[in-house]
Amino acid sequence: MAKYCDECGKPLAPKANFCTGCGRSPQGKVSGKSEWKAKRAKVMGQKPAKRSFTKVSFGILVLAVIATYFFWPKSGNSIIQAQPVVLDNVSYTTARKQMIDIQAKVENGKIVIPLDVVREKKFVAFNYDTPDRSVPLLAYISGEGKMVTAVSMCEPCDSRRFHIKGDKLVCNSCGSTWNLDNLETISGSCGKYPPDAIPSIVEGNNVLIEETIVKQWTPRI
DSSP states (O other): OEETTTTTOEEOOOTSSTTTTTTTTTTTOOOHHHHHHHHHHHHTOOOOOOOOOOOOHHHHHHHHHHHHHHSSSSSSHHHHHTTTTTTOOOOOOOEEOEEEEEOEEEEETTOOOOHHHHHHHSEEEEEEEEOOOOEEEEEEEEESBBBEEOOOTTTTTTBBOOOEEETTTEEETTTTTEEETOOOOOTTTTTTTTOOOOOOEEEETTTEEEEEHHTTTTOOO
């Protein structure tokens, strides 16, 4: 006589251990084995269930992407990025372009150098002098045409002089090199300490640097 499942009424095969319909055994137990579930799914023509991508998981992924965008460190020098463009793109040759010394003046709390001179010479050096100290400064036109102003010092080797070669700024003393457009390290033992960029603005024919910024500047090492 054919046997039927007490749970779902499906006919049971002879000597069957479990019902192929509901998984219940003739002894009243329910199989919880994943192997049986996979076999039942195959018999019933069903595909194994895939783990769903919940809304919560999606929300976590979105938050992670946003956090990465806003908080992941970004490359480049923020001071240089904010500097004004004063010329079209400038291309330097592979020959050394040395600094040209010029005179700066201080007026109304600003260190002032002439814009037309920097445009002509492309790379100049000048000092901020007080009875207490003297800070060497530099200004150059980057390859992107931006006015870049900085403390003219390679601090580890105490050099005050640099030159431009192609798209690189190079220390005359140790030979360390930095990207001309953003002062990021390229090579050299002093590479971690490029000339310390300071902000400046352009008004008319003047490049203006806040005197207090230079007055309060201290070496990084």
